[in-house]
Amino acid sequence: MDRHSASPCDTLTEQYQALLEVSEAISVHRDLTGLCQDLAQRLHRVVNFEHMRLLLYDPERHAMRLHVLETPQAGDLPPCSELPVDESPGGWVWHTQQPLVIPRVEEETRFPKVTPCMLELGVKSFCAVPLTTAQRRLGALGLGSLQEAAYSDADLEFLQQVARQVAVAVDNALNSQSVQGYQQQLTHERDRLRLLLEVNNAVVSRLDLRDVFAATTASLRRVIPHVLASLYLYDPENEVVRRHALVESSSGKGLLKEGLVGPVDSTPAGPAIRTGKPALFDDGDLKRLQSDVGRLLLAEGVKSGCCVPLKSHNRLLGSLNIASLNPGAFSQDDVDLLSQVANQIAIAVENALAYQQITELKDKLTREEAYLTQAQRLTGVGSWAWDPSETHNYYSREVFNIFGLDPAKGNPTLADFLRIYHPEDRKLIEEAEKKLVSEGQGYDVKYRIIRPDGELRFVREVGTPVRENGVVTGFVGACMDVTEQERMTQELRREKLYLEDEIRTEYNFEEIIGESAALKRILKQVETVAPTDSTALIQGETGTGKELIARAIHNLSKRRERTFVKMNCAAIP
Known part of the structure; x- marks a missing residue:
């Protein structure tokens, strides 16, 4: 384009129109990419450029990072896309807060790392203006032309007006990205906490180890996608492992079965069991095993996997294993989460092994020993047992701790519990116990209690009937203090509502839309009175926007x- 024969913006009216279009683009877009693309298209009519770039300051690296908005050549960012502040034209503008004009790039000597990149792209002149808001310096907006001396003082003045608007939009976009990142982090942490809670619930509410594992993997797959999951039990005397439980997704081929696998070192879980630490493997590791299990996993299409040891009280029980059809599917974050899950499963495994050992001894246990065995299977919680022919006759010490009772005073009565149950939750508990006793149906409820010291706590309780030869002979259950989990859940909800409110709220004139002379006169008065400490009286009928004017x-x-x-004056007595 010949700037001497035809200027992109040769009248003041056209410049104002261009600024209006820039403002429109800013109001439409909230993401940085869409804003940049729209901005480049609109500015082409008023500014002579072939290259347009956004250079943002990175405070962690003290460098300027390049974002290409417009360039004739398609492709990746050039090698000089990130430079120290003092080696970049954008860094000079950011530091000095002054516009920069390079009328002839080939004669420029201050930026030896940048000028070769410009010349390679055919850029012969360049200018940059600062992107700065009232709160912070963001970076610079740079334009490059294939003509020499393409930018005049009038162009710089106009570009600085554009940059002031763009800076606000860029700042809003960056803040929005930060908020979204924080929301994603909260969601990520919430999903992992929920998984751990679900695994814990599976451990305390299911007695069969296979049921525990099936429920655990169903929850685990939502957070860490995988195609295969297995539970290995380790036999240290014979140095072999047995696949005790196996869960396969619908995309699996069904080649693996439960049962004896073979020597420890013939499996991908060997390093985890030998070292007691999590171990990742890929298809190359499976080929090097040269074993049946390795060949079967390769036939299933497994490309990567993770094995985590199951340990309890310094005793190695086996391993928890998951596999994926994608290479490198599991990150360190996944490994850490899987280790936490394995710690909970290890409790269920240890209890299952303990129960198996008791069964193998074939000792007939007394009723109280049976209650104790079932309570041990409900790990990490308070347990109780009730004989229908008597009253509640057994409570673990943890029950006393949860309900704030003194064991020295003996077993609590039903009346004692009714006084502790929250009045609004008593009906829920009574209905659950009624179904348990009259219909033989187990229950799983969460309710509130008010302990004798006045503290409000949340409790999750599980109850189930005990049957002998099909006849209900008693009832057992477990209760767990879930106050902290409930508080974390409520806190996440509050954080979510707060962040959503922060995203929705914008404190500027964008809340007030109108072109009438009366409204413009009011906004002019707002700009006049706002910097003063004078008291302002805003009059108007209901719904006319008095609060918006006050906020402005x-x-x-x-x-x-x-x-x-804000205060509702009509509500003041």
Whole structure:
């Protein structure tokens, strides 16, 4: 384009129109990519450029990072896409807060790492203006032309007006990205906490180890995708492992079965069992095993996997294993989470092995010993047992701790528990116990208690009938203090609502839309009175926007960093 024969923006009216279009683009887009693409298209009519770039300051690296908005050549970012502040034209603009013009790039000597990149792209002149808001310096907006001396003082003045608007939009986009990143992090942490809670619930509410493992893997697959999951039990005397439980997704081929696998070192779980530490494997490791299990996993299409040892009280019980059809599917974060899951499964495994040992001894246990065995299977919680012919006749010490009772005073009565149950939850508990006794149906309820010391706690309780030859002979159950989990869940909800509110709220004139002379006159008065400490009276009928005007005055005042407090005067007595 010949700038001497035809200027992209040769009248003041056209410049104002261009600024209006830039403002429109800013109001439409909230993501940085969409904003940049729209901005480049709109500015082409008013500014002479072939290359347009956004250079943002990275405070962690003290460097300027390049984002290409417009360039004739398609492809990746050039080698000089990230440079120290003092070696970049954008860094000079960011540091000095002054516009920069390079009329002839080939004569420029201050930026030896950048000028070769510009010349390679055919750029002969370049200019950059600072992107700065009232809160912080963001970076610079740079334009490059294939013509020499393409940018005049008038162009710089206009570009600085554009940059002031763009800076606000870029700042909003960066803040929005930060908020979204924080939300994703909270969601990520929430999903992992929920998984651990579900695994714990599976351990305490299911007595069969295979049922525990099936419920665990169903929850685990939502957080860590995988095609195969297995539970190995280790026999240290014979140095072999047995696949005690196996769960396969619908995409599996069904080649693996439960049962004896073979020597420890013939399996991908060998390193984890030998070292007691998690171990990752890939298809190359499976080929090097030269064993049946390795060949079967390869036939299933497994490309990567993770094995985590199951340990309890310094005793190695086996391993928890998952596999994927994708290479490198598991990160260190996944390994850490899987280790936490394995710690809980290890409790269930240890209990199952303990029960198996007791069964092999074929000793007939007394009723109280049977209650104790079942309570041991419900790990990490308080347990109770009730004989229908008597009253509640057994409570573990943890039950006393959960309900704030003194074991020295003997077993609590039903009346004692009714006084502790929260009044609003008593009906829920009574209905659950009624079904347990009259219909033989187990229950799983969560309720609130008010302990004798006045503290409010949340309790999750599981109850189930005990049958002998099909006849109900008693009832056992477990209760667990879930107050901390409940508080974390409530806190996550509050954080979510807070972040959503933060994203929705924008304190500027974008809340006020209108072109009438009366509205413009009011906004002019807002700009006049806001910087002062004078008291302002805003009059108008209900629904005319008095609160929006008050918020605008606050946001333009010296008190904008403080809280804006709304008060319904009609509610004041």
